[in-house]
Structures are given as C-alpha cells and as structure tokens.
Amino acid sequence: MSSTIITVAPTGAESAKADVPALPVTLDELVATGKDCEAVGASIIHVHIRDEAARPTLDPGRLRETVAALRAETDLIVQLSSGGAVTDPEEHRLRVLDAEPDMASCTMGTVNFGTDVFMNRWEFIVELHQRMQEREIVPEYEIFDLGHLASLAKLLDKYGLPYGGHVHCDLVMGVPGGMPGTTQALVAAVQALPLGATFSATGVGRTALPVMLAALSAGGHLRVGMEDTLTYAPGKPVEGNAQLVARASGLARVAQRPPMRVEEARGLLGVRDRGPVVVGG
Numbered sequence: 001m002s003s004t005i006i007t008v009a010p011t012g013a014e015s016a017k018a019d020v021p022a023l024p025v026t027l028d029e030l031v032a033t034g035k036d037c038e039a040v041g042a043s044i045i046h047v048h049i050r051d052e053a054a055r056p057t058l059d060p061g062r063l064r065e066t067v068a069a070l071r072a073e074t075d076l077i078v079q080l081s082s083g084g085a086v087t088d089p090e091e092h093r094l095r096v097l098d099a100e101p102d103m104a105s106c107t108m109g110t111v112n113f114g115t116d117v118f119m120n121r122w123e124f125i126v127e128l129h130q131r132m133q134e135r136e137i138v139p140e141y142e143i144f145d146l147g148h149l150a151s152l153a154k155l156l157d158k159y160g161l162p163y164g165g166h167v168h169c170d171l172v173m174g175v176p177g178g179m180p181g182t183t184q185a186l187v188a189a190v191q192a193l194p195l196g197a198t199f200s201a202t203g204v205g206r207t208a209l210p211v212m213l214a215a216l217s218a219g220g221h222l223r224v225g226m227e228d229t230l231t232y233a234p235g236k237p238v239e240g241n242a243q244l245v246a247r248a249s250g251l252a253r254v255a256q257r258p259p260m261r262v263e264e265a266r267g268l269l270g271v272r273d274r275g276p277v278v279v280g281g
C-alpha cells in the first residue's frame with residue numbers, strides 16, 4: 001500500500017487567538033508552523049489567513065504574500081481555503097484564486113455549521129471548479145456530507161476533470177450539521193467516491209482520532225491541525241500544529257503507510273510546478 005499524504009490545517013477561520021494562544025495568525029507564525037509541520041511529515045498546508053487584529057480575512061494582497069512566503073520558506077504544497085469564514089461573500093471567495101496557489105479547497109455543497117450556515121450554491125461551485133481549471137489550480141473537494149459526493153459526481157460529469165486530471169477529496173467529518181465522525185460514515189463516503197479518486201479525512205474535535213484510524217485502515221490520507229482540533233487528549237490543549245502532525249505521522253508509520261514526500265504528493269495530485277519564487281513579486 002502507498003504512503004500517506006498528511007495535510008496540516010493550522011489556523012481555520014473559527015477560533016479566536018485570544019482563546020487559543022498557540023493558534024498561528026501572523027505570517028511569521030504561519031511560516032514557522034509550516035516549517036515545523038513539514039519537518040515531521042506534512043506535505044500540504046491548508047491555509048486560512050488573519051488580518052492585523054487576528055480576524056479572518058481574504059485580503060488579496062495578504063493572500064499573495066502568504067503564498068510567496070510559504071513557497072520561499074517551505075517545500076509544502078500550498079492550498080488556499082476558498083471556504084473562508086461563513087460570512088465571506090462569494091466574490092471574495094472566488095478572488096482567492098488570484099493568489100495563484102498550488103491548490104484550493106472547493107466545498108461541494110451547503111451545510112449547517114453549528115448555528116451558522118456554510119453556503120455553497122451549485123452555480124458557485126461550478127464557477128469555482130471552472131476558474132480552477134482555467135488557472136491550473138488543483139482543487140481539493142471538501143465533503144461535509146454524503147450528498148456532497150452526489151454533487152461532485154454531477155460536477156465532474158457535466159464540467160470535466162479538474163486541472164491535473166486527478167480527483168482528490170477531503171472528508172470533513174464531525175461538524176455539527178454535517179456527517180458524523182464515525183467509521184460507518186467514513187465507509188459510506190468512501191464507497192461513494194468517484195472511481196480512481198483519492199481521499200483524506202479529518203475529524204473535527206473529539207472525532208479526530210477515530211476518523212484518523214478509520215481513514216488509515218481504509219487506505220486514505222490524513223488532514224490534521226488546529227483548524228479542526230484544539231484538544232490533544234481530554235483536558236490537554238493542543239500545544240501546536242506540529243504536535244498533531246507528529247501524531248498523525250506516527251500512526252501512519254504504525255499502519256506501514258509512512259508520510260508521503262512532498263514531490264511524490266505533487267505527482268499524485270497533479271500539482272503544477274510554478275517555478276522559482278519571486279519574493280515581493
């Protein structure tokens with residue numbers, strides 16, 4: 001069996017720095033986290049950024065600067081979130097692609113998100129998918145519920161394969177309002193994946209470990225990070241993202257599917273080589 005792609009989602013848009021001091025919110029903190037996580041086995045970084053007051057933002061200049069800094073300082077595959085925060089308007093979410101990341105997330109449907117709604121209209125999904133095809137950005141299809149896989153099948157059927165020709169999904173499990181973070185739900189989702197697709201899985205909150213173990217046993221890849229998990233064990237707050245990546249790498253090694261090298265992950269996902277980094281460019 002092949003090795004395991006480990007994605008780190010270090011920040012997210014939901015937690016406040018005041019509540020979670022270890023959350024990376026500045027560019028320096030994000031780059032330092034990226035380096036630490038790469039050193040212990042991550043190959044993709046799923047990025048949400050914050051403004052000077054540590055609030056979630058989709059500011060185009062900051063996004064470009066973030067992509068450039070991560071490219072300059074790490075070898076990680078840079079995946080920007082096009083999901084943003086539940087309050088972000090569609091045009092700002094589409095504009096994320098202007099920062100020319102290697103990958104971007106593409107959520108496959110609307111989902112209740114705690115007491116909020118994470119809105120993803122069909123026409124918006126199509127627009128995102130097509131713009132990523134044009135700009136040669138590899139999508140990661142975010143699946144929060146089983147019905148999202150029916151939408152993905154329809155999307156690929158009507159609008160074709162993504163850039164790179166390979167379909168990669170992330171099962172985001174355990175969001176209040178989405179599919180539960182259980183082995184049964186994971187198996188149901190894996191059975192509904194498009195033929196030939198790869199998947200990673202992430203379990204939100206206390207579902208992190210059961211989802212990770214189920215994903216490894218089902219041949220999947222892993223996403224971990226403080227976007228999804230703030231408690232390492234009962235009563236033990238996460239100290240930093242690298243702690244979560246190190247645990248995922250350890251479990252992947254136990255499963256005899258060690259962390260995948262970044263170059264191999266690029267090849268598997270069809271990520272384009274975007275050439276030398278132009279700092280400040």
Ligand code: KMH
Pocket residue numbers: 012013014081082083084085086105106107113118142
């Ligand atoms: N922050 C959530 C509302 C993504 O990054 O694409 C959406 C999210 C998904 O995190």
Ligand code: ZN
Pocket residue numbers: 009012046048081083227
């Ligand atoms: Zn995200």
